[in-house]
Amino acid sequence: MRERLRAIDTEIQVSMAGAGAMGRGLLHQCLVTPAFRCVALADIDLGAAIDCAESAEVSYEVVSDLKSLNDCIQKGKLAVCQDASLAAQADAADVFIDASNAIEEAARFCPLALEHGKHLVMMNAEADLAFGPYLMQQAAEQGVTYASCDGDQHGVIKRLVDNLRLWGFDLVMAGNIKGYLDRYANPTSIIPEADKRNLDYHMCTAYTDGTKLGVEMALLANALDLETPVPGMHGPEADHVQEVHDLFDLDTLWKEHGPVVDYILGAEPNGGVFAVGYCEDPYQQRMMNYYKMGDGPFYIFYRPYHLCHVEAIDAIATAVLDDRSLLQPEHGHVADVYAYAKKDLEPGDRLDGIGGYACYGLIENRADQEEHPGIPMTLADDVRVTTKIEKDEKIPASEVELDEDRADLRLYKKSLASCQASAVQTFS
Structure with a gap:
């Protein structure tokens, strides 16, 4: 280039x-x-x-x-x-x-x-x-x-996925590596770490409480039609990315969900990303073994860094x-990130958005939202809850006061409408 x-x-x-x-x-x-x-x-x-x-x-x-x-x-x-x-x-x-x-x-x-x-x-x-x-x-x-x-991370993971698919492997898992997680971090508690890294306090909070992780993996899910196996993904602790083989039952996971997004916590290489591919071709399996990639049929491909700008x-x-995109939501809103209470909330309490004091976000499949839809984290700013919500409970969309004239809500509805007509029901 x-x-x-x-x-x-x-x-x-x-x-x-x-x-x-x-x-x-x-x-x-x-x-x-x-x-x-x-x-x-x-x-x-x-x-x-x-x-x-x-x-x-x-x-x-x-x-x-x-x-x-x-x-x-x-x-x-x-x-x-x-x-x-x-x-x-x-x-x-x-x-x-x-x-x-x-x-x-x-x-x-x-x-x-x-x-x-x-x-x-x-x-x-x-x-x-x-x-x-x-x-x-x-x-x-x-x-x-x-x-x-x-x-x-989502862009770097997409390049890994593009490569393994080019090589003839099926995607099993698009994976992130997160260094540290504290769901209850807030813009006050994060000050020492944010100052050390010269980061905005709300931004650093969103990194630490896992909301940003969920957003990035939802972008991948929407681009590649992937599921999250559970709300928030599994995220087991690990020392190294190679432990993915032991930490996940990849065969069962793939059979039950198809390709998924997930992550590991605290593992080396810190700052890296990974993807798991499947290949049962006998010749390729022999060669992958020769190349020290293991016996298969599940293979871990990883990159030890992502370099942002x-x-x-x-x-x-x-x-x-x-006129070509690295990554875009070709499958619509397959997944989104929904707000969960960081603390007990009372009627009238204000949600203060991503990286704030009131809520953190977990990635979930939109298909699981039809009966009890949550409020997306991207809309959970400057809105008030109308009922008592306990710490770590999902915040229902029906239990918040949301101004219908807000520009972000109007565009969010248009975004839903551009995907699937049934999805519009969440906020109609």
Whole structure:
């Protein structure tokens, strides 16, 4: 890809929402990758966007309207703004990257980017999960590409899966490796760890309480038509990924559920991912044994790292140059992440969303939601519960007050409607 980018005559011009850890990294990556140029950067915290531009030592101007933004870009400067809707409409941009952690705001600016003919690449996994099927449909109608980004675990796992399928193996499990889990972490308890890693407190909480893990694996499930065998997945503790053979009854799991998503906890390689493939071909089994992959028929393929923004650029370039997506929700809302109480909740208590004090999220199959649907974590922000809910109980969608005019709820309903008519019943 690098030589291909060096050979093209025009720049790939990027506009972006989000100047946090991922946005900062992507801006840097645009500076070091041939043919890339970031033309607009937006963040609700304007100071963070300015700091991001200054840290990257790029020439920039702060703008507050679309004309000023386009004029700034024409002068060869980075347009910095507070309103991501402006960046989504930048005339020069070929691709819009959502690297924010916004959900309700993303429901406004992501469709706007598609309306203005931009390829849309998501490094905002939460908005990707909530609205992906609708945004994918809109992208197809606009003749552009919608894609999840590479670098985060779901993108890296997808590449592993693509490889093992290319080699003739059947997918049995798409697996994540999580270092540490505390369902009850909150933005106060997480401060020492977040400060050590220079992370936003809510974001670090979402990593620690398992919500982010569930979101990433739900994205994989929706792209590859995978089930979660139990709510929240199994997640056994392990010392090394090779223990997957002993920790899971892979044969029974596969026969009962087909291919699944799951994870292991605390295992080496820390920061890695894995996938389990099945092959019963005698020749391949002999050769896999020779290659020190075991006797089979279940084989573990793993990668010891995921590199976030460093790896993201390939998926972005592929979306723009080839109109091809690394990962998108081709099977609709097969799975979602639903809110569970972090503490006892009383009527009138407010849910404060992903990475907050009130709830954590567990991945579940949508097919299991018809009788007693839960509220998706992506919608569980600034809503009040109407009944007593005990700690670790699932929060029913019927027991929360949700404003029907919210942009995120409206787009979520459109996303459900773009998949299966029966799924719309959850919030109708």
